[in-house]
Amino acid sequence: MGCFHSKVARESRGHEDPVKLSSETALWLVLSLFPVSVSEVEALFELFKSISSSVVDDGLINKEEFQLALFKNPKKENLFANRIFDMFDVKRKGVIDFGDFVRSLNVFHPNASLEDKIDFTFRLYDMDCTGFIERQEVKQMLIALLCESEMKLADETIEIILDKTFEDADVNQDGKIDKLEWSDFVNKNPSLLKIMTLPYLRDITTTFPSFVFNSEVDEIAT
Template sequence: MGNCCCRGSEAFEGDFVGFDLTGPNDPKVIAQDTCFTEDEVYALFELFREVSTSVVADGLIHKDEFSVAIFKTSQINLFVERVFELFDTKRNGVVDFGEFVRSLSVFHPQAPLRDKVDFAFKIYDMKHTGVIEKDEVFNLLSALLHENPDLRLPKEAVADLVDRTFQEVDISKSGYISMEEWHNLCSQNPTVISYMTLSVLKELTTRYPSFVFRKQT
């Protein structure tokens, strides 16, 4: 694809020193597993290299690097914890190149809607019970609102918002939101997971992937 045939040339070898791009981290393998082309995977490597060397130059993304790069904050809140945990599929406390690109693929505009819905469900399912409970929504929503001074609400107002949401979504009146109920909500109101699509991921080979590392002014 494109200029991928020259990726193994001497001109590129120096760029990969200290990074594991073999086995499941091989860009060709990653491209087969994701919505990205091989050229786009290499474009994402440029981003990964910057993020993974911003604090600890070990070719891996640590939680503090992830927080600053993705969310523009050094404060690791509950939402950051949840997203990082989902990217860290090996559960070893760091994110390697393969994990990074494969997890990012779900945000691609061409990624299946079901994958986006399932990923968003996992963000809320903090206890890994297969359902979304009220306290999970309350805690996550409180963490998100705390990061935005303009949207901070009293705990009572947040609790009321969560109660009203459950009254609408929890059709079975079970006290929690099942995967089926979550899928129904997202199909009827796609804006609920609009954050799961990053249109800029379609432009990786024509612009530097600064959608994550862009400095705020």
């Protein structure tokens, strides 16, 4: 172990780009940041390598590779995919490195806290970063989810869903949903968090999964 820590110190001292460090060093760096086992991180690293080399083998996940992992189609771009990618792209560099990947994927673990999942979904819908979820933002995301699932709803039906959502969630009826209102709404409608849990993460060491978000668009509002 001593030799391994010395290797990390040598590689880190030069301020190299983390994606250029050895895989052993990358694993150690993530272990130092997240309370997960070595076997879990190694499994996540294998998943990361598989995704990051699917289009360009550069040790980073670009948007095309992310969409390929999500939809099995690198060209199927939509708002939902873009929003998830942007939230994984913590450093705002247009790519996702291994640290960003593990840090962001952690919130999708079945054991992640409800508070973290609620916070993530709030930021997912708050596309303009105003601190509120507005009707147009919900409409855009709903349409994107419908498109991703190849479902079609009449405009009138979409408006009825939006009316019901804001009737139930917008308690003070100011036309927008704040974080507390969103938390209360989600707690009353837990199905809204289905997209926030990837069950395979609990068994990541024994199962090598496909990285796919299964969106339950029919339960976007209840």
